[in-house]
Amino acid sequence: MSNWQVQRVAFSTIVVKEVRRFMRIWQQTLLPPAITMTLYFVIFGNLIGSRIGEMGGVDYMAFIVPGLIMMSVITNAYGNVASSFFSNKFQRSVEEMMVAPVHPLTILFGFVAGGVTRGVLVGLIVTLLSLWFTDLAINNIWVVISVILMSAIVFALGGFINAIFATKFDDISIIPTFVITPLTYLGGVFYSIDLLPEFWRAVSALNPILYLVNTFRYGVLGVSDVNILHAYVMLIGFIVALTAICVWLIRRGVGMRQ
Amino acid sequence: MTPALEVSSLRKVYANGFEALKSIDLSVAQGDFFALLGPNGAGKSTTLGIVSGLVQKTSGAARIMGFDVNRELYEARRRLGVVPQEFNFNQFEKVQDIVTTQAGYFGLRAVDARERTAELLKALDLWDKREQPARMLSGGMKRRLMIARALVHRPEVLILDEPTAGVDIELRRSMWRFMQELNREGVTIVLTTHYLEEAEQLCRNIAIINQGDIIQSTSTRELLSTLHTETFVLDLTAPLQQVPQLPGYEVVQSASDGLEVTVEKGQDLNALFQVLSEHQVLVRSMRTKSNRLEELFVHLVQEGRA
Numbered sequence: 363m364s365n366w367q368v369q370r371v372a373f374s375t376i377v378v379k380e381v382r383r384f385m386r387i388w389q390q391t392l393l394p395p396a397i398t399m400t401l402y403f404v405i406f407g408n409l410i411g412s413r414i415g416e417m418g419g420v421d422y423m424a425f426i427v428p429g430l431i432m433m434s435v436i437t438n439a440y441g442n443v444a445s446s447f448f449s450n451k452f453q454r455s456v457e458e459m460m461v462a463p464v465h466p467l468t469i470l471f472g473f474v475a476g477g478v479t480r481g482v483l484v485g486l487i488v489t490l491l492s493l494w495f496t497d498l499a500i501n502n503i504w505v506v507i508s509v510i511l512m513s514a515i516v517f518a519l520g521g522f523i524n525a526i527f528a529t530k531f532d533d534i535s536i537i538p539t540f541v542i543t544p545l546t547y548l549g550g551v552f553y554s555i556d557l558l559p560e561f562w563r564a565v566s567a568l569n570p571i572l573y574l575v576n577t578f579r580y581g582v583l584g585v586s587d588v589n590i591l592h593a594y595v596m597l598i599g600f601i602v603a604l605t606a607i608c609v610w611l612i613r614r615g616v617g618m619r620q
Numbered sequence: 621m622t623p624a625l626e627v628s629s630l631r632k633v634y635a636n637g638f639e640a641l642k643s644i645d646l647s648v649a650q651g652d653f654f655a656l657l658g659p660n661g662a663g664k665s666t667t668l669g670i671v672s673g674l675v676q677k678t679s680g681a682a683r684i685m686g687f688d689v690n691r692e693l694y695e696a697r698r699r700l701g702v703v704p705q706e707f708n709f710n711q712f713e714k715v716q717d718i719v720t721t722q723a724g725y726f727g728l729r730a731v732d733a734r735e736r737t738a739e740l741l742k743a744l745d746l747w748d749k750r751e752q753p754a755r756m757l758s759g760g761m762k763r764r765l766m767i768a769r770a771l772v773h774r775p776e777v778l779i780l781d782e783p784t785a786g787v788d789i790e791l792r793r794s795m796w797r798f799m800q801e802l803n804r805e806g807v808t809i810v811l812t813t814h815y816l817e818e819a820e821q822l823c824r825n826i827a828i829i830n831q832g833d834i835i836q837s838t839s840t841r842e843l844l845s846t847l848h849t850e851t852f853v854l855d856l857t858a859p860l861q862q863v864p865q866l867p868g869y870e871v872v873q874s875a876s877d878g879l880e881v882t883v884e885k886g887q888d889l890n891a892l893f894q895v896l897s898e899h900q901v902l903v904r905s906m907r908t909k910s911n912r913l914e915e916l917f918v919h920l921v922q923e924g925r926a
Contacts, residue, residue: 365694368727375724382717454708458769461672461702462725463694619676 365463372464373472380476384442391442392484395434399488402430403495406552418554418585423496427489428579429551432513434488436574437542439481439514443473443521444534451525456618466612470522470605477518478511485510498582505581505590512597513574517542519604526608526617545571555587570596622686624650624777624808625671630680632666632832640666642832643680648825650685650776653803654810655819655840658829659921664812665705667829668779672702684777698726701775703766705782705812711755715746718754719769726773733772740768744798760791767798778802780811784818796822816917820844830921845885851909852889854879857902864899866892880909 384391403423411422418425450456459469492498500506520537528534549571555563566572573593580586611617625648632641641663648654658664669675671682671689682689687696709718716737723733741747744764749757754765763783770778780799784792792815799822803809813819819826820840827837836843859876869892870882879901881892896903 363727368694371727371729372725375721378724379717379721386712450710453710454704454706455710457674457704457708458722459725460674461697461700462722462773463697463727464725465694615676619674 365465368463369465369468372459372462373468373475376459376469376472377475377479380442380446380473381479383446384476384480391438391480392487395438395484396487396491399430399434400491402426403492407495418556418579418583418587420583420585421496424498424583425554425579426552427492427496427498428582429549429575431485431488431492432510432571432575432578433546433551435481435485435510435514436517436546436571437538438484439477440517440521440524440538440542441534442480443477443518444524444528444538446476447473447522447525448528448531448534451528451617452531460618466609469612470519470608473522474515474518477521478514481514481518482510500582501584502581505577509574509577509581509590509593509597512594512601513578516597516600516604519601519608522608523604523611526611528617542571545569546575548572549575550587551575570600573597621650623647623683624652624685625654625810626681626683626686627667627671628681630667630670630682631678632663632670632675633678640832641670641678641680644829644832644834646827646834646837648777648808648810650808651803651806652808652810652825653800653823654808655823655826656810656812656829657816657819657826657917658812662829663832664829665781668702668781668810668812672700672779673697674702674704698773699776701770701773701778703763703770703778703780703783705785707762707766709754709762709765709769712753714751715754715757715765716741716750718765719772722769723772728773736772736774737768740771744768760787763787764795767795771802775807777808777810780809782812782814784813784815792818828917828920835920849882849884851880851882853907853909854881854896854903855905857904860901864896864901866895866899869895 407423407426411426414422416422416425447456489498524534524537548566549569550566555566555572558566567588573588573596576586576588577590577593580590625646627644627646629643629645630641631639631643633639644663644667646656646667656664656667666675670677671684673689673693677690684696685699687699689696713721719737719740720730720733723736724730728736738747741750744767746761746764746768749761754762757765767780767783783799784795787795796818799809799811811819811823823840825838826840826843828835853874856877856879860873860879863871863873863879865871866881868887872880874880883889883892893903
């Protein structure tokens with residue numbers, strides 16, 4: 363059997379294992395985002411949104427849906443890889459891969475694919491729930507698919523790096539709590555940055571999540587606060603840089619080998 | 621013939637400055653049943669960790685069936701199975717999923733993986749537990765699960781780090797039989813153990829490692845032949861009135877109806893029994909006072925510390 367075939371089988375093994383893991387604990391992985399997002403739709407969309415009227419030229423409920431879908435995708439892609447890979451380290455089952463002829467890239471891609479699968483699945487669940495509250499007409503399906511997949515990949519890679527450096531379970535919640543959540547809330551999920559004073563608009567332009575949310579919103583609604591080309595360049599840059607960092611860390615055995 | 625496992629000038633210094641291995645050399649022939657012995661912290665697990673890719677060496681080389689574990693790691697790893705000392709599987713996964721997943725890491729297709737998993741779980745008496753999460757297994761079953769997992773890709777060399785630690789005697793003996801059967805089928809077995817009786821009974825060759833150095837590497841028979849004396853415990857048919865004088869033997873009364881007799885290498889036991897009969901001392905049963913290898917091991921390790 364060629365090394366390529368071994369890597370192909372090993373990759374699909376990791377993906378199946380990851381999907382089996384998050385499906386087995388669906389009450390912890392799929393249900394909470396569905397409940398949280400439904401509350402957002404009811405409170406911010408229906409109750410408060412009906413008093414706001416329009417935002418960025420569209421109905422407020424329709425305005426917040428793309429941002430909430432994107433928020434679900436990135437937090438779940440990140441959380442899946444961070445918790446699963448750290449759990450593998452914690453239980454030392456990561457050694458099962460380390461004693462096998464599995465290439466570092468295969469390990470990385472397998473976990474990232476698992477994270478992306480959960481992110482996209484949660485995104486689909488949230489999208490279906492949003493249809494109870496508003497009508498969604500897709501403006502550009504290719505933008506929708508590409509930006510969701512690329513964003514999920516970036517955050518899954520981030521989750522992997524977090525898990526490599528984590529030494530206890532608390533360490534995998536620090537970045538989501540203190541970095542991802544604030545940047546998401548300030549990333550134009552609930553408002554258009556046109557509402558902000560010029561200074562804060564300039565500050566917001568430094569937030570990478572603003573680009574993801576707005577590019578996805580462009581794919582769905584056809585409206586955006588940013589140039590979507592900037593978002594694609596940024597996403598590709600992040601994917602290349604984070605992949606390189608992950609491979610370097612795995613090869614050096616950081617957090618895994620003594 | 622290419623050695624199954626070869627280690628040359630292998631050195632490991634941990635980040636805290638501790639030198640766990642001081643440039644060791646070791647060679648295990650194909651088909652051998654080999655024991656790596658040593659006290660806690662001697663460097664056994666570090667050596668096996670480097671060979672299996674879990675520990676990074678500082679310098680030197682390690683080869684499996686001639687393949688360098690760093691430069692030709694894919695070829696080397698395909699030929700190696702590892703049973704670690706600590707349980708290192710996901711406790712929440714089902715028993716059969718743990719083995720089939722490991723098969724996938726070695727490139728076995730799903731159908732072949734399921735077939736091989738069934739074969740191994742049956743051979744190791746785990747088939748009835750296949751649907752249970754691993755955390756539900758007893759300690760002995762978990763050890764057998766790790767053996768099944770290590771064998772799933774049919775390795776040519778199997779490393780077992782303390783495979784029978786904490787396992788009851790009956791199960792330990794059934795695991796010995798399983799390992800001997802594997803060895804007869806051509807699998808080279810390298811084990812570390814604290815049960816020196818295990819090494820004496822199973823292994824053809826032994827290396828003793830102490831403070832990061834290999835202090836002895838030879839055949840079990842040759843190693844045991846370096847022992848100069850052996851002490852036997854004799855249970856007698858009746859209590860002794862006084863300790864008999866047995867010229868040429870060191871005799872100590874261990875109980876009212878028991879004697880400990882130290883016999884030097886070259887002395888035969890028939891002569892001992894003849895002298896005992898002359899003194900009207902009748903022996904009901906006899907056993908060695910301690911494991912011979914254990915005596916030698918303690919002697920060598922203490923000598924190394926001196």
